[in-house]
Amino acid sequence: MTTAILSALADEQRGLIEQLKNPIKMLRAGREFWCGELHGHPVVLALSKIGKVAAATTATTLIEAFKAQRIVFTGVAGGLGAGVKVGDVVVATEFFQHDMDASPLFPRYEIPLYGRTLFPCDAHLSALLLEAAQASCTSPEIIFDLNYSAPQRAVHSGPMASGDRFVSGASESVDLQAALHAQGLVPLAVEMEGAAVAQVCFDYGIPFAAVRTISDRADDQAHVDFPRFVVEVASVYALAIVNELMRMLPKK
Numbered sequence: 001m002t003t004a005i006l007s008a009l010a011d012e013q014r015g016l017i018e019q020l021k022n023p024i025k026m027l028r029a030g031r032e033f034w035c036g037e038l039h040g041h042p043v044v045l046a047l048s049k050i051g052k053v054a055a056a057t058t059a060t061t062l063i064e065a066f067k068a069q070r071i072v073f074t075g076v077a078g079g080l081g082a083g084v085k086v087g088d089v090v091v092a093t094e095f096f097q098h099d100m101d102a103s104p105l106f107p108r109y110e111i112p113l114y115g116r117t118l119f120p121c122d123a124h125l126s127a128l129l130l131e132a133a134q135a136s137c138t139s140p141e142i143i144f145d146l147n148y149s150a151p152q153r154a155v156h157s158g159p160m161a162s163g164d165r166f167v168s169g170a171s172e173s174v175d176l177q178a179a180l181h182a183q184g185l186v187p188l189a190v191e192m193e194g195a196a197v198a199q200v201c202f203d204y205g206i207p208f209a210a211v212r213t214i215s216d217r218a219d220d221q222a223h224v225d226f227p228r229f230v231v232e233v234a235s236v237y238a239l240a241i242v243n244e245l246m247r248m249l250p251k252k
């Protein structure tokens with residue numbers, strides 16, 4: 001069973017490529033795909049690229065051209081939920097698009113013609129990913145000597161919002177959450193790709209799970225926190241979590 005590991009950013013993917021057994025690099029749709037083995041599992045590694053369309057193209061290519069039978073997504077996100085701090089990890093339970101609005105033809109946030117707003121993650125794969133995230137975050141191997149809310153970092157599990165916008169303002173974040181809350185949507189984090197990949201996996205009926213390290217609070221500081229965090233922390237987390245997950249997955 002081929003597992004696709006989709007990374008949001010090159011820094012996150014680098015460590016995985018280094019570990020790949022029998023690596024083969026292939027080009028498709030203007031993207032690089034790395035096929036090989038991790039902990040005895042056939043895998044294909046890809047970068048999602050940024051934004052919903054780019055991520056959907058990558059996911060579709062993974063499934064159609066590389067026969068991925070499940071997709072695991074690692075990346076970073078802005079924390080929205082109270083108590084979701086920089087350095088915490090969120091495993092998604094479901095995704096929605098915070099910038100979808102075909103009202104009044106369809107309810108706000110509903111994806112037209114699907115009759116749904118929420119795209120669920122696979123419960124079993126997400127439970128394993130949550131376990132892997134919890135194990136990794138408490139691992140002494142992870143050096144975490146920065147000022148990022150260590151050592152009380154937490155692993156959360158809950159809904160995530162995606163949209164084609166880097167949310168980087170305190171008032172923007174408050175307005176976004178107020179509009180979502182009015183529709184009963186309470187995301188823990190916001191990013192730019194997950195809902196697109198979740199929708200593609202829904203269409204193809206393949207399991208999907210996603211984990212995001214919180215790189216910023218989607219506030220006025222977001223653009224400052226983000227770059228340093230990705231290099232120094234998120235890539236280390238992503239590597240540890242994926243390694244742990246691959247060790248846990250049954251071999252078939």
Ligand code: SAH
Pocket residue numbers: 008009049050051075076077078079165166167168190191192193215216217218219222226
């Ligand atoms: N400067 C980066 C691009 C950042 S875009 C680069 O050069 O590659 C932000 C990425 O992180 C997106 O992939 C998105 O999924 C995630 N992200 C992190 N914080 C976010 C926030 N506050 N709002 C939206 N997306 C966020």
